[in-house]
Structure formats: C-alpha cells, structure tokens
Amino acid sequence: MIAFEGVRIAWAGAGRDAVRDVSFEARRGAMTAIAGPNGAGKSTLVRALLGRAALAAGRILVDGADRVALDAPAVARRVAVVTQREEPAFPLAVREYVALGRFPHQTLWRRDVGADARAVAAAIDRAGIGDLVERRTDTLSGGEWQRVRVARALAQEADALVLDEPTAFLDIAHEMALFELLHAIAAGGQAVLLVSHQLNLVARFADHLVLLHEGLVAAAGDPGMVMDAGTLERVYGWPVVVTRDPAVGAPTLVPLRGGRRSAT
Amino acid sequence: MRTRTWLVLVACLAIAAVAGVALGSVPVALADIWRALAGQGTGDALARTIVLDLRLPRVALGALVGAGLGMSGAALQGTLRNGLAEPYLLGVSGGAAVGAVLVVVVLGASGGTVPAAAFAGALVAVVTVLAVARAAGGRGDPRLLLMAGVVVGAFANAAIMIALANAPANTVRGATWWMMGSLADADWTQVGWLAAYVATGGAALVAMARQVDILALGAEAAASLGVEPDAASRRIFLAASLTCAATVAAAGLVGFVGLVVPHLARGAGGRGHRTVIVASALVGATLVIAADLGARVVLRPVELPLGAVTALVGVPFFLARLRRLA
Numbered sequence: 022m023i024a025f026e027g028v029r030i031a032w033a034g035a036g037r038d039a040v041r042d043v044s045f046e047a048r049r050g051a052m053t054a055i056a057g058p059n060g061a062g063k064s065t066l067v068r069a070l071l072g073r074a075a076l077a078a079g080r081i082l083v084d085g086a087d088r089v090a091l092d093a094p095a096v097a098r099r100v101a102v103v104t105q106r107e108e109p110a111f112p113l114a115v116r117e118y119v120a121l122g123r124f125p126h127q128t129l130w131r132r133d134v135g136a137d138a139r140a141v142a143a144a145i146d147r148a149g150i151g152d153l154v155e156r157r158t159d160t161l162s163g164g165e166w167q168r169v170r171v172a173r174a175l176a177q178e179a180d181a182l183v184l185d186e187p188t189a190f191l192d193i194a195h196e197m198a199l200f201e202l203l204h205a206i207a208a209g210g211q212a213v214l215l216v217s218h219q220l221n222l223v224a225r226f227a228d229h230l231v232l233l234h235e236g237l238v239a240a241a242g243d244p245g246m247v248m249d250a251g252t253l254e255r256v257y258g259w260p261v262v263v264t265r266d267p268a269v270g271a272p273t274l275v276p277l278r279g280g281r282r283s284a285t
Numbered sequence: 286m287r288t289r290t291w292l293v294l295v296a297c298l299a300i301a302a303v304a305g306v307a308l309g310s311v312p313v314a315l316a317d318i319w320r321a322l323a324g325q326g327t328g329d330a331l332a333r334t335i336v337l338d339l340r341l342p343r344v345a346l347g348a349l350v351g352a353g354l355g356m357s358g359a360a361l362q363g364t365l366r367n368g369l370a371e372p373y374l375l376g377v378s379g380g381a382a383v384g385a386v387l388v389v390v391v392l393g394a395s396g397g398t399v400p401a402a403a404f405a406g407a408l409v410a411v412v413t414v415l416a417v418a419r420a421a422g423g424r425g426d427p428r429l430l431l432m433a434g435v436v437v438g439a440f441a442n443a444a445i446m447i448a449l450a451n452a453p454a455n456t457v458r459g460a461t462w463w464m465m466g467s468l469a470d471a472d473w474t475q476v477g478w479l480a481a482y483v484a485t486g487g488a489a490l491v492a493m494a495r496q497v498d499i500l501a502l503g504a505e506a507a508a509s510l511g512v513e514p515d516a517a518s519r520r521i522f523l524a525a526s527l528t529c530a531a532t533v534a535a536a537g538l539v540g541f542v543g544l545v546v547p548h549l550a551r552g553a554g555g556r557g558h559r560t561v562i563v564a565s566a567l568v569g570a571t572l573v574i575a576a577d578l579g580a581r582v583v584l585r586p587v588e589l590p591l592g593a594v595t596a597l598v599g600v601p602f603f604l605a606r607l608r609r610l611a
Contacts, residue, residue, distance in 0.1 A: 068505070071505060071509055072508055073504070073505060073508055093508065095511075097510055103509075104509060107502055107505070108503060109501055109502050109503075110363065110366035110501045111362075111368075111501050111561075112556065114556050117498075121495070121498060121510060122510070124496075124499060124511060124512070125510060125511035129492055174509075
C-alpha cells in the first residue's frame with residue numbers, strides 16, 4: 022500500500038543524509054512499525070510521505086502510484102496521517118475538527134453530506150471520543166487531544182493510516198486501547214504504519230518492524246527477529262537484554278542499568 | 286454559533302445603520318427617514334436629500350468597508366495562525382494605498398480602476414512582507430511577521446509622500462484626508478463598485494473557509510488533509526488582499542478593524558472559519574458604521590478622521606493581545 026523504494030533524503034546544511042537507502046512496504050491488512058533512536062529519521066519518512074521533505078533519490082509509492090504524480094487530495098484520500106505534533110491556532114469544536122477529515126473527499130461544489138456524516142459518526146465511535154464531541158479543542162488534555170486526532174484521521178476513510186508517536190501522551194489504558202484499535206483496523210484490511218518508541222508493545226502488535234539507525238535500515242522483518250539484543254544494543258547505544266515476557270510470551274526489551282550514553 | 290447570536294449581530298448592525306442615518310450635524314427624525322426611504326414626497330426636502338444622498342450612501346459604504354476588512358482580517362488570522370494579523374498592520378492596506386495614490390495622482394484615474402490599482406499594490410505588499418518575514422527566520426514567530434508588516438507600511442507611507450510632493454495642493458489635501466480614513470466622499474457609484482469587489486472577495490473567502498480551518502492547524506496537518514499549504518495560502522492572500530484593497534480605494538486607511546473584529550466574532554461563539562468570516566462581516570460593518578458616527582458627532586461640527594477613531598479603539602486591544610502573546 023505504501024512502499025518506500027531506495028529513499029534518500031538530505032537536509033540542506035546537515036552533515037549526513039537524514040535517511041538513505043530506505044526500502045520497505047507497509048502492506049494492507051498488516052501493522053508495520055518504524056522504531057529507532059531519536060534522530061534516526063523516523064519522522065523524516067513521515068514528512069516525505071506528506072510531501073514536506075524532498076527525496077534526493079528513490080520514490081514513495083502510494084497504492085502503486087508514485088506519490089509525486091498524485092495531487093494532494095488524492096494522496097489524502099488514500100493515506101491518513103496523524104503527525105507527531107499539531108497545535109491549532111484557534112480552537113474548534115471537537116466534532117467540527119473531526120469533520121475536517123472529510124475535506125479530501127469534498128470539492129467546492131460537491132460533497133456527499135450523508136457519507137460525510139456517517140464517516141464522522143463512525144470515526145467518533147471507533148476512537149471512543151463520543152463524550153468529547155461538544156468540547157473545544159483547546160480544553161482537551163494531551164491524551165484526549167491525541168484520540169481526537171486519531172478520530173479525524175479515521176474520518177478520512179483512507180486505505181492506509183500513518184501515525185507518528187500516537188501514544189506519547191497516553192496512559193497505559195488509552196495506549197493499549199489505541200494499539201488494539203490499530204490492530205483491529207489492520208485486521209480489517211487497511212494498512213497501518215506506526216512510528217513508535219514502544220518497542221515492547223510494537224513487538225506484541227506489529228506484523229513487521231523496521232528498525233532505523235542513523236538514517237539506514239538496521240534491521241527489518243518479523244518483530245521477534247528484529248528484537249535481537251545485539252542489534253538493539255548497537256542501534257540504541259545502551260546495554261539491553263531481550264527476554265520473553267512470562268505472561269504473554271512476547272519478546273521484551275529490558276534496558277540494563279549502569280550503561281553510559283556514548284556521545285554522538 | 287447559535288441562531289440567537291446571529292440575530293443579535295444582525296440587530297446590532299440594524300441599530301448602528303439607523304443611528305448612522307438619523308444622527309449627525311443635522312439630526313433627522315425617524316419618520317422623515319421612513320418617508321425618504323418609502324419615496325413619499327410629503328416630507329421635508331432637506332431631510333430627504335440628507336438621507337438619500339448623504340447619510341445612506343455613507344452608512345452603506347461604511348458597512349461594506351467594515352465587512353471587507355473584517356472578512357479579510359479573519360481569513361488572514363486563520364491562514365497565518367496569528368491572532369495579531371490584519372491587513373493594516375501587515376502593510377497590505379499601505380501597499381493598496383500606494384497603488385491607489387499612484388493612479389490618482391499620476392494618471393488622474395477615478396472610479397473602478399482605483400481599486401484595481403490598490404489590489405496590485407496590496408499584492409506587492411503581501412509578497413514583500415512574507416518574503417521579509419521568511420528571510421528573517423520563517424513565518425513561525427507572529428511578531429516577526431508584524432515587524433515586516435510595519436516596515437513595509439512605513440515604506441508605503443514614504444512612497445505616498447513622495448508621490449504627493451509634486452501633486453497640486455487640492456489633491457494633497459484630499460489624499461491626506463483619505464490616508465487617515467474617511468467616508469466623507471461616499472456616493473452611490475462608490476457603494477456600487479465597492480459592493481461588487483467585497484462580494485467577490487468575500488464569497489471567495491467563504492468558499493475557502495474550510496481551507497483556512499485546515500491551515501490554522503499547521504502546515505503538516507494541512508498536508509495530511511490534502512491541502513498544499515503554500516498554494517492554498519496564496520489563494521487566500523489573493524482574495525483577502527482584493528477585499529482589503531477595495532476598501533482602501535473607497536475609504537482610505539482604516540486600521541485595526543481587521544484585527545479587532547475576528548476576535549469579537551470568535552468571542553460571540555464562532556469556531557469554524559466559515560462562521561467566523563461571515564460573523565466578521567456583520568461585526569465589521571457594525572463597528573465601522575459606529576466609528577464613523579462617532580467621528581461625525583463627537584466634536585460636531587468638526588469631523589474626525591475615521592482611521593483615528595478605529596485606531597483609538599484598536600490600539601488598546603492590540604496591546605492587550607500582544608501582552609498575552611509575550
């Protein structure tokens with residue numbers, strides 16, 4: 022659904038490429054996760070997908086078509102993105118905000134009011150924000166705001182859902198609920214692409230894990246395979262052990278004490 | 286926004302309009318206004334002339350100027366994600382004034398061509414302000430954009446003074462009065478073409494209101510919703526500049542209306558920009574009619590410049606907003 026092919030992105034004035042030779046695909050019906058240390062290039066890939074970072078080499082395919090050949094609404098009808106941060110300059114009612122997700126489906130003259138209303142109602146229901154719809158966006162807590170943003174992306178009814186650190190402000194219950202929701206969305210046939218620092222949750226939920234390190238793909242594949250202590254120690258520069266969680270049997274990363282962050 | 290709030294806004298506008306027609310150096314009784322409007326020749330001929338030829342076009346022009354500035358300010362604030370943005374402080378009005386003064390003084394133009402020249406001047410100003418702000422470190426800091434706007438406005442002022450330096454004395458007096466903002470020369474022809482410009486620009490802004498909502502979320506969120514931030518911003522600046530430039534051509538520099546009005550519209554419960562822009566048209570019309578009424582009656586029979594009255598209202602408001610920002 023979303024395929025990165027040999028993608029290289031260079032920031033003007035930066036010493037090294039932000040990402041280089043990155044190739045992987047986020048398939049329909051699967052949850053693909055991108056992990057890696059700060060500055061590894063995770064969010065840069067999301068920005069490139071949004072057309073906010075120019076590719077120095079390679080291409081990004083959306084549904085088989087080169088992203089640059091599609092106009093912005095066409096991309097937005099196929100791929101819904103929840104970026105890392107978003108601060109509205111002026112408050113909106115939550116329902117109005119979620120309804121903005123329908124924008125790529127509307128033109129100045131034509132909009133399907135019934136389909137829009139159904140999509141917004143379904144998104145509100147699925148994201149579990151029914152109790153927030155009458156609130157204003159500037160009165161929400163960090164976690165509420167994050168769930169409202171997910172609802173807006175769901176209202177887009179795109180075939181792919183991309184989220185950059187969606188659980189950063191969420192408590193355990195809301196974090197688990199969101200991962201369960203993403204899992205269900207993937208099981209329903211959509212492609213889910215997730216940037217996350219939560220390796221242990223990713224190991225339990227994702228079908229495919231891409232580990233980035235200094236702009237390169239350090240490892241990619243089944244999370245059980247990628248979650249290798251040697252690989253993770255090298256990538257994160259911190260001593261770790263990988264064990265099996267006794268309760269659920271998933272590979273679990275445990276960072277050890279007494280390490281020293283190497284200066285980079 | 287609730288229906289009741291809309292009714293209150295419309296009622297305020299109606300009250301301001303009636304007061305604007307009735308009050309002035311010569312008060313006109315409501316009954317005489319009614320007779321003049323109804324076309325009954327039985328009333329006082331002087332009252333009829335005052336109402337139909339002086340006050341009514343003046344109130345109509347004021348309403349259009351206020352509506353245009355309010356809508357333009359609301360769209361600029363949302364698009365630039367900046368509650369301090371407005372055409373006057375951003376130098377857009379100043380650029381429009383340069384365009385208008387040049388065609389009036391150099392070419393001796395009048396009527397509908399003046400707003401076209403003002404529009405060209407406004408566009409040059411918008412492009413310059415954004416380029417200066419970007420060169421100085423991006424659009425992120427709202428104060429940077431305002432500084433760029435103030436500098437471009439000062440440059441526009443200088444350009445106007447140079448243009449006027451060689452102009453005949455009566456042109457200079459007219460132009461000076463106009464630079465301070467005035468509805469004194471209102472006539473029905475002017476009302477006609479300003480209505481056309483404001484309706485065109487305003488309709489475009491209302492049509493793009495959802496894009497303003499999305500741009501107000503930030504560039505990345507806009508891109509994720511299928512809005513190209515730069516292209517969409519350019520279209521909105523174009524429509525906002527057209528609307529603002531036409532008001533400058535008609536009434537000169539009326540500052541701070543575009544700043545204050547959108548905040549009042551939001552305060553009245555406007556959230557999405559479709560609501561905020563339409564409500565800003567109503568509130569702006571009310572505010573300018575009221576300010577012009579104040580300009581006419583406070584030191585009667587001396588008339589104050591309209592721009593000075595709106596600045597007296599707007600500057601304290603601006604300082605309060607700036608304080609909140611700092």
